[in-house]
Amino acid sequence: QKEVEQNSGPLSVPEGAIASLNCTYSDRGSQSFFWYRQYSGKSPELIMSIYSNGDKEDGRFTAQLNKASQYVSLLIRDSQPSDSATYLCAVVNAGNMLTFGGGTRLMVKP
């Protein structure tokens, strides 16, 4: 079992819709969770971090964490074509190192 799992996609949503990206992790002791956005051929950029159960909102982005279910998600409201990218979930493991999921490719169609 991979430590951090994501559906590779592509996830296709129409412009203006809500995109929902999901991630599960195996280390029950993980405390820190991150979402990175990566455009094709570019390096990842941090867009959200979350440390406590519940929701965290930043503009059109909402990160949701459920430690009991070992599940973290990212919602993108009012999706725009410029949101089309690969979204990487990353989890800090017991060794205080980031482990990345394989990423979900999001396509927002005009």
Place this chain on the structure above:
Amino acid sequence: DGGITQSPKYLFRKEGQNVTLSCEQNLNHDAMYWYRQDPGQGLRLIYYSQIVNDFQKGDIAEGYSVSREKKESFPLTVTSAQKNPTAFYLCASSTTSSGANVLTFGAGSRLTVL
């Protein structure tokens, strides 16, 4: 502006050759990392260094070597022992106070073996 500079951006290598990827940061970060990314996949940790003159293997260190002689620099050598080196290589850094939590990435180096 502070940041991480990786060079070269594109590199072609013949089989059996060693190549070195450069990574320089002016963020005064203590920790530096090298990741490998294959098409459609996430990032896998090759090596990391939390202090000058010290570094640790990551998940896929075989066929790679690094050095950390200066705080600003963390070059990665892809040796001929790496069987499938064609990939996108990313260098990153972080402050030790944040742990590996908040990474700043360079623009990446794309290595192709001919």
